[in-house]
Amino acid sequence: MGLDPEKQSLREEIERLAGILEEVSLFIHAHPEEGLREELARRKLVEVLAAQGFTVGPGPEGLPTAFVARYSQGGGGPRIAFLAEYDALPGLGHACGHNLIAAVAVGAATAVRRGLERFGRPGTVLVFGTPAEEGAVDDAGGKVYFVEAGFFDGVDAALMAHPSSRNAALGELSTGRVALEITFHGKAAHAAGAPHEGINALDAAILTFNAWNALRQHLREEARIHGIIAEGGVAPNIIPDRARIRMYVRARDPDYLEEVERRVRDCALGAARATGARVEFRYTARTYQSVMPNRTLARLYTDNLAALGVNLDPSEPGGGGGSTDAGNVSRVVPLIHPYFAICPRGTPGHSPEFARAAATQEAHRAALTTAQALAMTAWDLLRDPRLVREARAELEGAQGARNGGSPGSQP
Ligand SMILES: [Zn+2]
Structure with missing residues (x-):
């Protein structure tokens, strides 16, 4: 598996962060907080990101458990946002594994930040702390607030990954x-x-x-x-x-x-x-749009994951699926929301079994590999602005098609 030296260095950086990431994940897992009340999770994430050299500030107004962590270098270059979730389910704790989403975002963002510094490339890395993804609480949908308040303006790609019982790049079954x-x-x-x-x-x-x-x-x-x-x-x-x-x-x-x-x-x-x-x-919550995964980004992610020795599971037929506020983001910024396996196939989400799986060694190993593949995907974009333009053109094509225009027309 011939990773080039820059990607190899991102990969090693995330291995070095393994202890910190596991600690963050287990802390959030052990202190489950429902949406809009994720104070402990927020404090923990902000503390760790600040220690890793990010400047941390508030998120959108009216969303006290949100945050934005930022690192910029070289005045220009692509702007990549990693999305963290950290809310739990009522009565079930982290039965959706959002503790792992947060750890993946911190790991990938920190590695990319170090990479920019080490290899002297221009760019901006952001971590958006997006509360209340689960619709169980009133006024859920942290990412919708970020979209409405303009936090995604000027962002070139939004990257996140969600634990599951299978590995899938597109997550296109969301509604x-x-x-x-x-x-x-x-x-x-x-x-x-x-x-x-x-x-x-x-x-x-x-x-x-x-x-x-x-x-x-x-x-x-x-x-x-x-x-x-x-x-x-x-x-x-x-x-x-x-x-x-x-x-x-x-x-x-x-x-x-x-x-x-x-x-x-x-x-x-x-x-x-x-x-x-x-x-x-x-x-009772903001309206969530279905996820429109960006195929350009999904291709990069799939290739990077394969370079790390992980292949995706075959896609499954079916028209159902849950809903996520990442869908609203996917309609304004190229986004991927892939799934990574932390437990045996068929383990139901939102169940006590899934909550237990979200705290295992196996889950943390999978989160590290996922963080590596996401960091490498961000690196592809930071190194080659043509890919940024390709991902944007794909999104604009889809928007044009939805508005009745021809594919490729401007929104
Ligand atoms: Zn979830």
Whole structure:
């Protein structure tokens, strides 16, 4: 495996960081914090990045557990952002392995920073600490805030990697997601004595679910509608005056996602009309777009991983998949969000088994190799600005196609 001397030096740098990275990962794993409350994780990451020579500052306003770490050299050159996640799941701890995402970002960014210094190349390395990726908390979607606040303006590539039970470069099975809370307001009354005086908010919620069940037959295969009744009254002898649904709509295609969201709302409006209840809609998280992986970057990553002796698993058919706020980033900056295997094939994500796997030796070895491949991918871009332009042209082509223009047209 003939790595050139510069890439070999990045690789060795990450081996030297192994102890620090494992400590960061295990610390975050041992102190699971839900989205927007990741204070300990933030403090730990900021401390380590500052010690590695990064200048650390705040993230977008209103996102106190975000951060930005930066190192610039030579005034110019490509600007590469590594994305760190570090939020946990309620009740399950790090069952999505975000402790490892954070360690990979710190490792790759530190190695690239050292590389710039050692080999005298111009460029900027950033680490964006992006909280609340999991939709379990209200107002989730840290990366969407980064996008909206302009943090990705002028960034040439965004790189991250997510633990999984398999190795995959593209992660193209992700879906977009709308997170809605639907509240029906009715009127309480004695359920036996004066039911005709009441307006049943729970009935409106149940009718909404039944309307969705009827709608499903007429949706494309990629669409998902799923939810819970979070509130449905207080006692059997009181007509429920309030009922609350929490639900997600998912689809890959952003236009179709909008269309399904509209039809889902229509079902609730119809149920409100049928029962006389009043309906109120609220987004509980930012809308996530599906990931549009950059194939130029994915090719570089795949080649670098192969040079490190790791081959990707064959892609699996299927139209489902979870959602991530990395999707919103992928629509403004060339991004890759590959998966790296930390446990046997088929181990379910968001499970206690996955949480245990995220703290093993095997997981940390996989994280080191992933950090090396990501650092080498960043290095390809820093050394050859033509690749930066190629990745950007690919993104603009995709944007042009989505806006109805011809591939390759400017946005
Ligand atoms: Zn995750």
